[in-house]
Amino acid sequence: MAPPKPRKPNPPRKTSRPAEGSRTNKEPSAPRKHDPHKSGKHKQPALPTPLITSAGGTPSVLSGWSSNPSSSTKELHITYTDYFDTTGLIDFAYQQFVFDPSFSPMISQSDTVSPFNLCKVTSVKLYALPRFNVDTSASSVLFVFGLPVISGDLDTCAAQQSTLLTPTTTSKWVVVGSWTANKIFKDSNVTPALDNKGNTALGSWVLLDPDTLSPSTKVVQCRIEFKVSQTIPQVTQASYSIPTSDDASVWSKILTATPVVQDILAQVTGAGSSL
Secondary structure, eight states: OOOOOOOOOOOOOOOOOOOTTSGGGSOOOOOOOOOTTTOSSSOOOOOOOOOOBOTTSSBOTTTTSOSOTTOTTEEEEEEEEEEEEOOOOSTTOEEEEEEOTTOOOSSOOOTTSOTTOOOEEEEEEEEEEOOOSSOHHHHOEEEEEEEEEEETTEEEEEEEEEEEEOOOSSOOOEEEEEEEHIIIIITSSEEEOBOTTSOEEEEEEEEEOTTTOSBOOOOOEEEEEEEEEESSOOOSEEEEEOOEESOGGGGTSOOOOOOEEEEOEEEEEEEEEOO
């Protein structure tokens, strides 16, 4: 058998060199400079609006408002908080929170300030603190809440709520009544209950024995939080009273009361358009 023939080596590949002076022989061009002013895609970010400062140069509570902070198109949103106890009285078991919406403690009253600059109550929450580490049957209480309102010529009640408070091993507040102005008054034919002095009721309540539904003698600590919108800011005072009554008409009528100026926790929770 004949030996195999040796393989011929592959010929070298032909390479084509670009002609002298062609584009590929030129020096690489410099990168183009980007001009952000000529491009619509990259705009310089807007500078933040400067704060409105007081005479001393410190930012005021009106920071972030327009150049005309006195305009009524903006309102302060304020949250009030107060703590109190229920009566524990059988003859005067009904209570009510009466609020004066015309009181403005932020600035002193004068001829240049209207005494009728009413604030608008936007929401109310009433909390109760159940007793704890005590016998259940001896400490359970039924907390009944309602909001007096007016529908035409009829005195009636809205936002009704009943909550059974039982002893607990932890200290935790329980919401026993709440309402918002948008849900109650916006698309309805009811209006807030007012007396002849312009005071308004934020809620009425009574504590009952869950077995007999008679007034309870137990005392429960309560906390109320309500938010208002007003063009004049408020700080640490409000005009209100918490009267008692022996009449169940508290559910539909405002009690006779004389709100007095009292210390209360108030904080500015925001500013925005009128509600």
